[in-house]
Amino acid sequence: MTGARAVTCPSCGGSIEIRAAGYTVTLGCRYCGSLLDVANEDVRLITAYRRAAKNFAIAPGARGTLFDVEWEVIGALRRRSGSAIWQEFLLFNPYSGYRWLVASDGEWQFGTMLLDRPEDDGLAVSWRGRSFALEDDAEIETTTVIGEFYWRTARGDKVQGATFANGREQLSRETTADEVTWTQLIPITAEWVSEAFKVEQRHMPRPPRPDLTEGFRKAPGMAEDDLGKMFLVALASLGLILMAQVFLSGPRVCSDGRATIEVGAATSTHRIGTLEVRRPWQLVTIAVDSDSFTNRWVDLDYSLVNRRTQQSIDAYGIVEYYTGTDSDGPWSEGEHHAETLIARVPRGTYDVFVDAGSHGWPTDPPPGSIDPANPWGPGETVALWFRSCTGGFSWGMFWLMAALLFSVPGLILWWRHRD
Amino acid sequence: MQSLNCPSCGAALPVRDPGLPYSTCAYCQTLVRREAGKLESVGTVAALPADVSPIQIGTTIAREGMAATVVGRVRWGWSDGSWNEWFLRAADGRQLWLGEAMGMYMLTSEYSAVLEIPAIQNFAEGNPMARDCTVKAAGKWLTASDIKEAGCLGSEGDLPFPTLPGRTMTNVDFRNAAGDALSVQRDADGTTAWLGVWTDLAGLKPGNLRQIEGWTMPRALA
Numbered sequence: 001m002t003g004a005r006a007v008t009c010p011s012c013g014g015s016i017e018i019r020a021a022g023y024t025v026t027l028g029c030r031y032c033g034s035l036l037d038v039a040n041e042d043v044r045l046i047t048a049y050r051r052a053a054k055n056f057a058i059a060p061g062a063r064g065t066l067f068d069v070e071w072e073v074i075g076a077l078r079r080r081s082g083s084a085i086w087q088e089f090l091l092f093n094p095y096s097g098y099r100w101l102v103a104s105d106g107e108w109q110f111g112t113m114l115l116d117r118p119e120d121d122g123l124a125v126s127w128r129g130r131s132f133a134l135e136d137d138a139e140i141e142t143t144t145v146i147g148e149f150y151w152r153t154a155r156g157d158k159v160q161g162a163t164f165a166n167g168r169e170q171l172s173r174e175t176t177a178d179e180v181t182w183t184q185l186i187p188i189t190a191e192w193v194s195e196a197f198k199v200e201q202r203h204m205p206r207p208p209r210p211d212l213t214e215g216f217r218k219a220p221g222m223a224e225d226d227l228g229k230m231f232l233v234a235l236a237s238l239g240l241i242l243m244a245q246v247f248l249s250g251p252r253v254c255s256d257g258r259a260t261i262e263v264g265a266a267t268s269t270h271r272i273g274t275l276e277v278r279r280p281w282q283l284v285t286i287a288v289d290s291d292s293f294t295n296r297w298v299d300l301d302y303s304l305v306n307r308r309t310q311q312s313i314d315a316y317g318i319v320e321y322y323t324g325t326d327s328d329g330p331w332s333e334g335e336h337h338a339e340t341l342i343a344r345v346p347r348g349t350y351d352v353f354v355d356a357g358s359h360g361w362p363t364d365p366p367p368g369s370i371d372p373a374n375p376w377g378p379g380e381t382v383a384l385w386f387r388s389c390t391g392g393f394s395w396g397m398f399w400l401m402a403a404l405l406f407s408v409p410g411l412i413l414w415w416r417h418r419d
Numbered sequence: 420m421q422s423l424n425c426p427s428c429g430a431a432l433p434v435r436d437p438g439l440p441y442s443t444c445a446y447c448q449t450l451v452r453r454e455a456g457k458l459e460s461v462g463t464v465a466a467l468p469a470d471v472s473p474i475q476i477g478t479t480i481a482r483e484g485m486a487a488t489v490v491g492r493v494r495w496g497w498s499d500g501s502w503n504e505w506f507l508r509a510a511d512g513r514q515l516w517l518g519e520a521m522g523m524y525m526l527t528s529e530y531s532a533v534l535e536i537p538a539i540q541n542f543a544e545g546n547p548m549a550r551d552c553t554v555k556a557a558g559k560w561l562t563a564s565d566i567k568e569a570g571c572l573g574s575e576g577d578l579p580f581p582t583l584p585g586r587t588m589t590n591v592d593f594r595n596a597a598g599d600a601l602s603v604q605r606d607a608d609g610t611t612a613w614l615g616v617w618t619d620l621a622g623l624k625p626g627n628l629r630q631i632e633g634w635t636m637p638r639a640l641a
Contacts, residue, residue: 002536022470022503093637095628096621097635152499
């Protein structure tokens with residue numbers, strides 16, 4: 001009597017030999033991947049697929065000898081938990097029953113279903129007098145099914161899988177609504193597996209990244225798929241902020257003024273413009289340009305005085321420019337331009353004043369010294385041109401928002417790629 | 420071995436266990452009842468589907484000093500599969516069932532004492548059995564882990580009950596951490612209880628196993 005039973009795939013018409021006839025319940029067609037119910041004489045199509053996954057480390061149908069028993073790989077599953085993906089091969093010998101070969105993280109395990117079950121005592125189990133500590137307890141999803149299996153299985157099947165370890169030996173507990181299955185897993189070298197079966201190295205599940213990244217990727221909400229979304233959300237938010245800022249900045253009305261101040265003299269007050277704020281609240285920008293002094297600074301205390309209430313809004317600015325020569329050669333610092341942004345100016349008409357005072361660096365020029373450019377003038381002066389405008393775009397705020405929005409996804413990206 | 424002839428096709432009908440009332444003709448699938456030396460055809464049994472069980476009629480086992488021989492088989496089907504139950508006659512006259520599942524074996528002998536347990540009495544009266552129901556049998560606690568409604572798919576050899584198509588039964592498997600097994604079966608004839616162990620094939624110290632085409636019998640079992 002022949003051991004195998006031949007069936008025809010109702011989906012693709014392919015002829016398939018059932019190796020474990022009498023035990024096999026579910027068959028994943030090796031030609032088209034369709035799932036078939038072969039529990040009874042009539043083959044029933046459960047789910048049709050168009051393509052069988054071929055990229056398993058060991059091809060179903062392969063035979064090899066492990067632990068002095070010849071095994072046939074009759075089924076293969078690809079499963080995943082979180083971001084970990086691995087392959088499981090169902091081995092069969094009619095005289096020895098079923099075993100498992102599990103390929104994960106570049107390593108192999110040989111699995112035997114347990115008839116005597118471990119005794120549970122919280123975070124550890126005891127089995128044959130030894131204690132196994134809980135390592136992992138997570139949902140496992142089956143993503144690919146090829147070959148034959150003695151239970152009902154399908155793509156998308158989910159079980160709760162717990163792993164208990166004692167050294168490199170593991171006990172795996174899989175819980176479904178119907179039953180609890182225990183399997184003993186012992187490590188087996190890749191060389192040993194390769195001697196028994198033809199192993200396609202390029203189809204081996206990839207070794208893991210370092211533990212820290214692994215943990216990070218497994219953290220809730222940190223699944224790999226989320227990162228792209230996070231960047232898109234950040235970008236979209238930034239776009240909205242940009243539009244809001246542009247909308248809030250207008251309308252733009254400007255007023256010009258100028259002032260000339262004496263270096264080293266006491267601060268003097270100048271009216272440098274009039275502004276009308278027409279919206280309930282607006283930004284006001286005061287830009288200043290100076291003539292080209294060196295080694296001087298000008299302190300600028302601005303006041304926006306509301307004509308109706310005489311209340312004042314104050315802000316500060318500085319123009320400074322220094323040059324010199326040191327061991328690295330000539331240097332310069334500062335510029336002859338400055339901008340001051342005043343946030344939240346309420347509706348109203350304002351006179352813009354500046355209290356300006358200029359000083360020399362490292363010391364003020366001596367009083368009465370003659371300005372070589374204007375030997376008959378009243379002493380060295382700095383000329384300042386002001387432009388006060390309602391509205392204004394806060395680039396500082398924009399970039400701060402950008403930094404905040406992109407910091408989390410950016411940090412994750414860096415974390416993943418830093419090795 | 421005493422031999423009779425099938426009343427339907429005339430083929431030889433070996434009597435493997437004269438104490439058993441039913442025998443399936445290997446040639447025409449006729450179910451024959453043997454009673455007081457009379458042979459009577461009671462129907463036709465479905466042909467057994469092909470399988471790769473290493474057990475066959477005539478396979479011997481030895482466990483804990485007890486030797487037994489397989490004399491018959493019934494195959495049960497349920498919604499998600501099917502399994503073999505092999506009937507054995509021990510040298511001491513005891514009757515044993517050897518159930519095959521997942522490449523493993525459940526060897527049991529009749530243990531009627533548990534039928535007195537209220538939960539099992541309740542089941543015997545036709546009520547459903549609660550999963551996780553725990554009972555004590557021969558000093559061992561066992562928990563109901565598997566409850567199946569099954570229908571007869573076919574038979575061979577000598578058996579204690581008729582195996583015509585349409586026969587159904589409800590089977591409850593109890594097990595425990597030590598690998599003990601209790602099987603309670605309810606059918607039209609009543610309820611029986613069977614106590615034993617789960618084991619792999621090697622644990623049965625089998626002899627006269629079936630030679631399966633394409634496979635080499637492991638030396639330890641040959």
